[in-house]
Amino acid sequence: MALRDILRWPDPRLSRKCVKVGDTDVGDLVRDLFETMYDAPGRGLAAPQIGVLVRVFVMDAGWKDGEMAPRACIDPEIVAASETSETRDEGCLSIPGVTARVTRPDWIVLRYRGLDGAVHEERLEGMEATCAQHELDHLDGIVTFDRVAPEARRDLETEYEALL
Structure with a gap:
């Protein structure tokens, strides 16, 4: 396992759609994602955030509040x-220091393949649903700035630039 550097917006790789993994072994990548996410500390991290443009993300929406449930x-x-829908404040490890109000469906059913090779299908609610949708956005080249109104985006970008 290795800690990886997290790309920061506006790195162009954060705006690219990722390719499917298929049967490729991504165990080392997943371990690196978890180590980097927990160290950051975040609730989720997608492969493109460390410069790997494949459709993989990790999340643990509740570990900061108690019980760990890595996925x-x-x-x-x-x-x-x-x-x-539900509107929540969302932070992003690729846009540190800035929080955006993002509206998303309040529950989703997520289908994915786990490291065990099995296909999983789960209904996620609350913070888990928000986290999964946020990370899925990264796989499609979307960041939180893309999910807000133009005026709010300008304000958030100005706030972010002031932090740099």
Whole structure:
């Protein structure tokens, strides 16, 4: 396992859509993602955030509040989502120091392959749903700035630039 550098916006790799992994062994990548995420400390981290443009992310939405529940998601996809939404403050390890108000479905059904090779399908709610959707956005080249209104984006970008 190795700690990896986390790319910071506006690195162009954060705006690229990632390719599917398929049957490729990504065990070392997943271990590096977990080590880097926990060290950061974050709740989720996607492969493109460390410069690897494949459809893999890791998350542990509750570890900061108590119980650890690490999840590695390979070639994930949302197969169902609620029609109701929830707005939360979202931070991003690639845009440190800035929090955006993002509205997303309040629950999703996520299908992914785990490190065990099995296909998993889970209904995620609350912070887990938000975290998974945020990380999935990274796999599609989307950052939180892309999820807010243009005026809010300008304000957030100005805030971020002032932190650099």
